[in-house]
Amino acid sequence: GSAGAIVVLAERAAIFVDGRYTVQVRNEVDPDLFEYHHLIEEPPVAWLTTVLGEGSQVACDPRLHTLAWYQH
Known part of the structure; x- marks a missing residue:
């Protein structure tokens, strides 16, 4: 989809999608x-x-996130 993100950690992973x-x-x-x-x-950062x-x-x-996002 066009509105989603995936976070992969060593022991777990999550997929985030909108409604x-x-x-x-x-x-x-x-x-x-997942x-x-x-x-x-x-949101992924909150999770x-x-x-x-x-x-x-x-x-x-860094191609997918702005410096402001990273600093937040």
Whole structure:
């Protein structure tokens, strides 16, 4: 889809989609591999702050994110 993101950690992964894709993601993405989350209601960065411990490091593709996003 055009409105989504995936976060992959060492022990878990999550896919974030907006309301248009909530049914589709459940039909096309294996729930044994990815947790499903709503892109707007629980953005990837908010989710990361709940699952990562203090001092964790995160890598991102700088071609996909602005410096302002990264600094936030």
